[in-house]
Amino acid sequence: xxxxxxxxxxxxxxxxxxxxxxxxxxxxxxxxxxxxxxxxxxxxxxxxxxxxxxxxxxxxxxxxxxxxxxxxxxxxxxxxxxxxxxxxxxxxxxxxxxxxxxxxxxxxxxxxxxxxxxxxxxxxxxxxxxxxxxxxxxxxxxxxxxxxxxxxxxxxxxxxxxxxxxxxxxxxxxxxxxxxxxxxxxxxxxxxxxxxxxxxxxxxxxxxxxxxxxxxxxxxxxxxxxxxxxxxx
Numbered sequence: 001x002x003x004x005x006x007x008x009x010x011x012x013x014x015x016x017x018x019x020x021x022x023x024x025x026x027x028x029x030x031x032x033x034x035x036x037x038x039x040x041x042x043x044x045x046x047x048x049x050x051x052x053x054x055x056x057x058x059x060x061x062x063x064x065x066x067x068x069x070x071x072x073x074x075x076x077x078x079x080x081x082x083x084x085x086x087x088x089x090x091x092x093x094x095x096x097x098x099x100x101x102x103x104x105x106x107x108x109x110x111x112x113x114x115x116x117x118x119x120x121x122x123x124x125x126x127x128x129x130x131x132x133x134x135x136x137x138x139x140x141x142x143x144x145x146x147x148x149x150x151x152x153x154x155x156x157x158x159x160x161x162x163x164x165x166x167x168x169x170x171x172x173x174x175x176x177x178x179x180x181x182x183x184x185x186x187x188x189x190x191x192x193x194x195x196x197x198x199x200x201x202x203x204x205x206x207x208x209x210x211x212x213x214x215x216x217x218x219x220x221x222x223x224x225x226x227x228x229x230x231x232x233x
Contacts, residue, residue, distance in 0.1 A: 041075075051086065068143065068207075081136050081155070085143035086207040091167065093150040100155050102133045110135075142177070143207040161202060162192060177202065197224060204231040 025039040037050050041058025048062045051069035056062065059076040068086035073079060077090055080097035084090070101108040111124045113133040137156035141147075145159050148167030153159070158174045165171060166182025166189070175181050178192040178201075193201070201224070206214070220227040 057092070074149075082139040082141060084141045085145065085161070087144045088141060089146045091147055091149040091151065094147055094152070096147075096151075096153040097136070097139045097155055098152075099135050100133075100137070105133070162198070164192070193224060197228065200228045200232075206231070 024045070025041070025043055028045060029037050029039055032050050035050055036053045038053075038055045039045070040056065043056050043058065043060040043062065045056070045060075045062045047064045049066040051067050051071065053070050054067045055072035057073060057075040057077075060073050061078045061080075062073070063080045065079050065081075066083045067073070068084055068088065070086055071084050071088035071090070073090045074092035074094075076092055077094040078096065078098065079090070079094070080099075082097050090096075101110070102113055105112060114135055139153060139155065140158040142159055142161035142163065144162045145165075146163075147153075147159075147165045148169070150168050151165050151171065152169070153165075153171040157171055159165070159171070160175055160177035160179065162178040163175045164180040165175070165186065166180070168184070169182050169186040170184045171181070172185045175186070176188075178198045180189045180192060181187060182189050191198070204227075209217075217227075217230060220230045
């Protein structure tokens with residue numbers, strides 16, 4: 001066995017891979033220490049922008065993602081091409097933004113539409129040709145959104161402020177502000193509040209309040225009527 005093969009096997013060793021990810025996580029936390037970023041364990045992170053006090057749990061993959069203040073991502077979640085608002089709770093095992101395949105082509109295989117495909121090289125599509133199919137689209141997730149465990153959100157979706165996505169759901173359509181949705185595909189179960197109450201909550205834009213202001217008024221968040229009285233239009 002040559003030195004080259006030995007080194008290659010060492011690099012591919014799970015312990016070595018975990019160690020590399022762990023070191024990268026430490027470097028990111030040091031870089032963003034003023035933002036109090038916390039990364040638990042080893043996660044794959046690239047092209048990510050962080051807000052204040054974000055928490056990323058073990059086994060998370062982030063690519064081209066922006067996290068708003070105080071939002072967290074639970075373990076083993078994949079988040080790609082997504083803008084996440086403030087105070088969002090993203091559960092474990094979610095798959096958000098994994099790309100699309102064309103249904104109107106003869107074949108749905110990426111060799112026929114994806115220049116970045118590593119499955120078949122060289123790709124069958126013309127590398128100099130402009131893309132005929134949009135493989136990836138950005139996902140917009142509002143503020144104060146709760147996404148349950150093992151949720152799948154397809155590309156190009158917008159999730160409104162205050163929405164709740166039930167565990168195991170597959171979201172294929174936009175979700176309105178303060179909607180509770182669940183199922184495969186996800187459908188509206190109910191509205192969290194009346195239209196008038198939703199409008200009043202959104203007008204406050206409480207997610208932009210300072211931490212000290214939120215700390216003073218935290219008790220009012222347990223009763224929506226008290227909250228609206230404290231923060232009228």
